[in-house]
Amino acid sequence: MATQFLLGVAVAWILCGFVIAFVMRRRGHDFFVWLALGSVLGPLVFPLAVNTTRRDSEIEGEGHDRDYPGTLDVLVGLDGSEESRQALRSASTMFGRSASTMTLVTVLDYDSYSSTSGAEVRGEAEEMLKTSAKTLDHSDVRTEVLFGRADRALIDFAASNDIELIVVGARGHGASEALFGSVTRNLVGGSAVPVFVGSQPSPVRNPQMRPD
Numbered sequence: 001m002a003t004q005f006l007l008g009v010a011v012a013w014i015l016c017g018f019v020i021a022f023v024m025r026r027r028g029h030d031f032f033v034w035l036a037l038g039s040v041l042g043p044l045v046f047p048l049a050v051n052t053t054r055r056d057s058e059i060e061g062e063g064h065d066r067d068y069p070g071t072l073d074v075l076v077g078l079d080g081s082e083e084s085r086q087a088l089r090s091a092s093t094m095f096g097r098s099a100s101t102m103t104l105v106t107v108l109d110y111d112s113y114s115s116t117s118g119a120e121v122r123g124e125a126e127e128m129l130k131t132s133a134k135t136l137d138h139s140d141v142r143t144e145v146l147f148g149r150a151d152r153a154l155i156d157f158a159a160s161n162d163i164e165l166i167v168v169g170a171r172g173h174g175a176s177e178a179l180f181g182s183v184t185r186n187l188v189g190g191s192a193v194p195v196f197v198g199s200q201p202s203p204v205r206n207p208q209m210r211p212d
Helices: 002-026 031-060 082-095 110-114 118-134 150-160 176-180 183-190
Strands: 073-077 101-108 141-147 165-168 195-197
Touching: 002 031, 031 110, 073 082, 073 150, 082 101, 082 165, 082 195, 101 110, 101 118, 101 150, 110 118, 110 141, 118 141, 141 150, 150 165, 150 183, 165 183, 183 195
Parallel strands: 073 101, 073 165, 101 141, 165 195
Antiparallel strands: none
């Protein structure tokens, strides 16, 4: 009986960790960080999660009050995937000449903002944006690292900066997309700003192969 009771407590403890991790991921945090915290702390993680989400609003305000004048301001969401790089190339080809500004944005989870280990992640994100910006032949390219849930961060930034077009890749980056849903799908369904979805990369064909 005692063994069954302890087993039940252990299962409930771990389940508590999974639930809080899923909720925090939906709010723009790292799923696995909060899963580890929840699995160790159990119900005690809830006060920590509440305090953390209260600080999120302070982070959300950063970068949303820039004044980017222009007639066609284009925002390109990048996440390091080939799909997002293809979207950037499509945006440059189709809108580069008519765009007054092109803003390259990537979104990190809130934990990357506040944690010591997140400094390296932020540095890599900034470097990725700078490298991507160098590929564009445009006079006004800006870069921005945002924090939170990717689709909401892009929507809020676009609304706050009078962005007229959001460009994203056909698919997101990483295994988390299958678990937590498509950022691209949420953008298309929830953004008041028009969203252009870049084409997926074409598969590389063997030049020696001929069609039947």
